[in-house]
Amino acid sequence: MVLRKKQRLAVLTMASCLAACGNPNSGGSRGMTTDPNRPASFGQCAICHSVREDGPVLIGPHLVGVYGATAGTRGDFAYSQALRQSGLVWNDAALDAYIRSPQTAIRGNRMAYVGEADPAVRAEIIAYLKTLNAKTDE
Numbered sequence: 001m002v003l004r005k006k007q008r009l010a011v012l013t014m015a016s017c018l019a020a021c022g023n024p025n026s027g028g029s030r031g032m033t034t035d036p037n038r039p040a041s042f043g044q045c046a047i048c049h050s051v052r053e054d055g056p057v058l059i060g061p062h063l064v065g066v067y068g069a070t071a072g073t074r075g076d077f078a079y080s081q082a083l084r085q086s087g088l089v090w091n092d093a094a095l096d097a098y099i100r101s102p103q104t105a106i107r108g109n110r111m112a113y114v115g116e117a118d119p120a121v122r123a124e125i126i127a128y129l130k131t132l133n134a135k136t137d138e
Helices: 005-021 040-046 092-100 119-136
Strands: none
């Protein structure tokens, strides 16, 4: 399999992040939280995404307030053109499709994640993203 330049960069970036972040299931890695509501399955997301608005900028944008937002519009993150132009609103169905296969859901986005095949794991992640919204509504 021959990887294009952007794909190689994404793989190298992900490998660097994995090395820098440590164990994705521990509460001490960058961008992570010791939130007892966070499912273990979210560890794979926290490798690249912070769950604090004031948290460190990792490879991806922070995920506070993502549920219900329009894709590619939150904060000053450099979203791909494909994501910005998708028009998707992050609801249960859109998040489920995106987490299942980001490249299938929005062709041309830059998320270097192959996806989660297990619908139960995707449902846990989506439920947790909703709790991150609740915290911003206070």
